Amino acid sequence: xxxxxxxxxxxxxxxxxxxxxxxxxxxxxxxxxxxxxxxxxxxxxxxxxxxxxxxxxxxxxxxxxxxxxxxxxxxxxxxxxxxxxxxxxxxxxxxxxxxxxxxxxxxxxxxxxxxxxxxxxxxxxxxxxxxxxxxxxxxxxxxxxxxxxxxxxxxxxxxxxxxxxxxxxxxxxxxxxxxxxxxxxxxxxxxxxxxxxxxxxxxxxxxxxxxxxxxxxxxxxxxxxxxxxxxxxxxxxxxxxxxxxxxxxxxxxxxxxxxxxxxxxxxxxxxxxxxxxxxxxxxxxxxxxxxxxxxxxxxxxxxxxxxxxxxxxxxxxxxxxxxxxxxxxxxxxxxxxxxxxxxxxxxxxxxxxxxxxxxxxxxxxxxxxxxxxxxxxxx
Amino acid sequence: xxxxxxxxxxxxxxxxxxxxxxxxxxxxxxxxxxxxxxxxxxxxxxxxxxxxxxxxxxxxxxxxxxxxxxxxxxxxxxxxxxxxxxxxxxxxxxxxxxxxxxxxxxxxxxxxxxxxxxxxxxxxxxxxxxxxxxxxxxxxxxxxxxxxxxxxxxxxxxxxxxxxxxxxxxxxxxxxxxxxxxxxxxxxxxxxxxxxxxxxxxxxxxxxxxxxxxxxxxxxxxxxxxxxxxxxxxxxxxxxxxxxxxxxxxxxxxxxxxxxxxxxxxxxxxxxxxxxxxxxxxxxxxxxxxxxxxxxxxxxxxxxxxxxxxxxxxxxxxxxxxxxxxxxxxxxxxxxxxxxxxxxxxxxxxxxxxxxxxxxxxxxxxxxxxxxxxxxxxxxxxxxxxxxxxxxxxxxxxxxxxxxxxxxxxxxxxxxxxxxxxxxxxxxxxxxxxxxxxxxxxxxxxxxxxxxxxxxxxxxxxxxx
Numbered sequence: 001x002x003x004x005x006x007x008x009x010x011x012x013x014x015x016x017x018x019x020x021x022x023x024x025x026x027x028x029x030x031x032x033x034x035x036x037x038x039x040x041x042x043x044x045x046x047x048x049x050x051x052x053x054x055x056x057x058x059x060x061x062x063x064x065x066x067x068x069x070x071x072x073x074x075x076x077x078x079x080x081x082x083x084x085x086x087x088x089x090x091x092x093x094x095x096x097x098x099x100x101x102x103x104x105x106x107x108x109x110x111x112x113x114x115x116x117x118x119x120x121x122x123x124x125x126x127x128x129x130x131x132x133x134x135x136x137x138x139x140x141x142x143x144x145x146x147x148x149x150x151x152x153x154x155x156x157x158x159x160x161x162x163x164x165x166x167x168x169x170x171x172x173x174x175x176x177x178x179x180x181x182x183x184x185x186x187x188x189x190x191x192x193x194x195x196x197x198x199x200x201x202x203x204x205x206x207x208x209x210x211x212x213x214x215x216x217x218x219x220x221x222x223x224x225x226x227x228x229x230x231x232x233x234x235x236x237x238x239x240x241x242x243x244x245x246x247x248x249x250x251x252x253x254x255x256x257x258x259x260x261x262x263x264x265x266x267x268x269x270x271x272x273x274x275x276x277x278x279x280x281x282x283x284x285x286x287x288x289x290x291x292x293x294x295x296x297x298x299x300x301x302x303x304x305x306x307x308x309x310x311x312x313x314x315x316x317x318x319x320x321x322x323x324x325x326x327x328x329x330x331x332x333x334x335x336x337x338x339x340x341x342x343x344x345x346x347x348x349x350x351x352x353x354x355x356x357x358x359x360x361x362x363x364x365x366x367x368x369x370x371x372x373x374x375x376x377x378x379x
Numbered sequence: 380x381x382x383x384x385x386x387x388x389x390x391x392x393x394x395x396x397x398x399x400x401x402x403x404x405x406x407x408x409x410x411x412x413x414x415x416x417x418x419x420x421x422x423x424x425x426x427x428x429x430x431x432x433x434x435x436x437x438x439x440x441x442x443x444x445x446x447x448x449x450x451x452x453x454x455x456x457x458x459x460x461x462x463x464x465x466x467x468x469x470x471x472x473x474x475x476x477x478x479x480x481x482x483x484x485x486x487x488x489x490x491x492x493x494x495x496x497x498x499x500x501x502x503x504x505x506x507x508x509x510x511x512x513x514x515x516x517x518x519x520x521x522x523x524x525x526x527x528x529x530x531x532x533x534x535x536x537x538x539x540x541x542x543x544x545x546x547x548x549x550x551x552x553x554x555x556x557x558x559x560x561x562x563x564x565x566x567x568x569x570x571x572x573x574x575x576x577x578x579x580x581x582x583x584x585x586x587x588x589x590x591x592x593x594x595x596x597x598x599x600x601x602x603x604x605x606x607x608x609x610x611x612x613x614x615x616x617x618x619x620x621x622x623x624x625x626x627x628x629x630x631x632x633x634x635x636x637x638x639x640x641x642x643x644x645x646x647x648x649x650x651x652x653x654x655x656x657x658x659x660x661x662x663x664x665x666x667x668x669x670x671x672x673x674x675x676x677x678x679x680x681x682x683x684x685x686x687x688x689x690x691x692x693x694x695x696x697x698x699x700x701x702x703x704x705x706x707x708x709x710x711x712x713x714x715x716x717x718x719x720x721x722x723x724x725x726x727x728x729x730x731x732x733x734x735x736x737x738x739x740x741x742x743x744x745x746x747x748x749x750x751x752x753x754x755x756x757x758x759x760x761x762x763x764x765x766x767x768x769x770x771x772x773x774x775x776x777x778x779x780x781x782x783x784x785x786x787x788x789x790x791x792x793x794x795x796x797x798x799x800x801x802x803x804x805x806x807x808x809x810x811x812x813x814x815x816x817x818x819x820x821x822x823x824x825x826x827x828x829x830x831x832x833x834x835x836x837x838x839x840x841x842x843x844x
Contacts, residue, residue: 041781048784232831257761279823281474281837282837285837285838288831288838298831299835303825303830303831304760304790306823306824
């Protein structure tokens with residue numbers, strides 16, 4: 001039974017994180033009427049909990065082509081969303097602490113060059129010290145991507161949201177999709193007493209995307225992450241690039257505000273039903289240890305707050321991007337497994353290709369939903 | 380990791396009383412407190428000060444702390460002064476830092492006796508050096524016998540400014556003037572609650588006596604002050620104030636102490652996901668507790684002013700009740716025995732709580748406390764002004780946590796202790812919603828800043844990468 005009040009759109013995007021916003025933005029600019037249905041508020045979970053690294057360095061080979069395209073977009077992001085999102089290209093560094101860490105980095109550089117990629121570059125201890133004087137002198141070298149950097153997650157959310165609104169996207173917050181029904185060529189999406197109708201649906205529900213898929217009768221294997229972050233009190237500027245290290249979970253940077261923002265994928269606990277996640281300080285101590293080993297000057301710096309964000313993680317740690325092989329009009333964009341922030345701008349283009357043109361020239365075969373689907377339709 | 384039956388956080392009236400009763404019933408008790416000696420805020424440094432001339436000047440209710448501290452010391456609870464508790468995980472696993480080292484303590488039950496903080500009062504210039512709270516002034520008086528050389532301006536409302544001024548005068552200090560910010564008509568509103576408050580006629584008389592003493596001492600008092608501004612280059616040099624709709628008065632000033640009441644410390648209960656309720660009578664949140672002080676998280680109790688502002692005597696008895704409840708929970712005393720032992724404490728607590736509606740009505744904060752002018756810094760840590768918050772409040776009815784993300788208000792090391800309520804009120808007023816509809820910040824650990832080096836020292840060697 002169709003409630004009389006069901007609002008009709010060309011595309012309904014489920015999930016108002018950055019991946020939902022970017023898909024909605026590109027689709028609206030292609031002339032589609034778009035609604036974003038967000039259960040809480042825009043950017044509630046992973047999008048605001050992210051360290052917001054903008055990194056091509058060390059990407060899975062399947063992700064490199066779209067990551068490089070996204071990187072070009074980040075370098076003129078203001079022309080896309082009207083704000084520079086606090087993006088600075090001060091580079092990303094993967095540091096080797098010991099000689100035994102160097103071969104893996106050198107092999108990676110060789111592999112990338114053989115594939116025709118020049119963005120990852122080895123540097124020696126002297127160059128490393130010149131570029132990051134505050135780094136502990138025991139470090140012996142690094143693999144770096146000079147054009148990489150980091151952005152401000154909250155500014156990025158605000159910029160994409162503002163661009164969506166200017167492009168005419170309807171954003172409905174506090175609206176969780178709880179029921180799905182096929183009606184002719186449309187999907188009817190029920191959110192409590194409200195309902196929305198659209199022939200095309202983008203599933204950008206992050207950690208809850210598996211549940212959204214299940215509403216459409218799809219079974220997609222999807223795990224969950226709760227990566228922990230810490231931010232410190234503000235310090236005078238001493239570090240421009242983002243630093244990670246071989247063999248330890250660490251991502252270390254200084255924000256525009258002067259705070260240190262430390263992450264790297266150490267895991268807290270996620271409760272996906274209650275939409276809560278909690279910090280595990282014994283585990284987080286490893287990040288504090290790695291930070292003070294690499295930057296001895298920060299040992300006395302006070303941690304102001306720690307948090308976790310809930311997001312989806314796939315078995316193979318690469319995302320799920322593509323049209324559903326089972327369900328007409330359903331398009332997936334989730335499962336970024338801890339490194340989806342940098343891909344945000346290009347994913348708008350990809351989702352537009354898929355929804356509007358039913359195909360894309362961009363390289364996304366490795367991300368096909370079918371690889372994680374169970375049932376007879378699975379490839 | 381050490382393990383105890385009961386971890387008590389805070390060694391003020393509530394924490395000490397809880398420790399004494401829990402020890403009497405044979406519990407293994409650890410008390411951690413960030414101060415160097417027992418007593419909490421009200422009885423700060425009482426062990427050393429009580430016997431000195433300074434003790435007499437601070438008054439009888441201060442001196443009463445000496446016997447409590449002695450009972451606490453001899454009760455046999457393990458006591459760790461100078462220790463910061465910065466996280467409690469369910470179960471319970473507590474993280475404590477003392478002497479630059481962090482460690483974990485496991486406990487079967489926890490009593491939070493972390494007391495209250497002064498309600499933050501943002502006004503133009505409140506962050507200037509020379510502007511402090513009355514509570515901070517009183518700490519200096521108690522611990523160091525520090526009396527400001529220059530005459531002190533006091534601005535605010537509530538019993539504490541009156542008490543402090545009498546203590547300051549007794550210690551040889553000078554009061555330049557008292558800007559009483561209690562709005563007109565409050566006494567009338569309070570008198571409705573007088574019958575219930577008569578059980579504590581002594582305290583009513585105390586307030587009158589303080590006021591008379593100040594009058595006798597010739598303290599200049601300006602009543603019904605509605606707005607204050609602190610001014611100066613680099614530090615406080617002058618003070619401007621006016622009554623509602625009145626003309627501004629300006630006067631030179633070197634020290635200004637402000638106070639607009641107390642609010643419970645709620646960060647630990649919030650971080651532990653305890654249910655809290657909005658207390659309209661005290662314009663703050665308080666944890667939802669049962670008759671023993673147990674929160675919505677089983678095994679986690681809140682005692683003392685952290686349970687709702689009610690003063691030191693109530694705090695002690697709430698501590699006793701919580702200590703008894705834990706002893707009963709852990710099988711050291713029968714439920715019936717605990718109930719019998721609780722009866723006298725409940726009786727006193729009831730009398731103390733009956734006094735509160737009178738005080739709460741009399742000293743209800745003036746509306747300007749929650750509506751600072753646009754140029755006022757509201758979040759001191761991140762330097763966010765009221766104007767910035769108001770501009771944000773107008774766009775899309777954001778909640779407290781969204782505004783935190785947009786403006787960084789509440790993201791600094793104080794975790795929103797200074798700006799949380801102000802932000803709720805500013806947003807509520809801009810969006811025509813009551814402040815409690817906005818809610819407080821989500822509290823993120825650590826509860827107290829811990830350094831990277833201290834946390835690093837917690838790393839388990841067997842897990843090391």
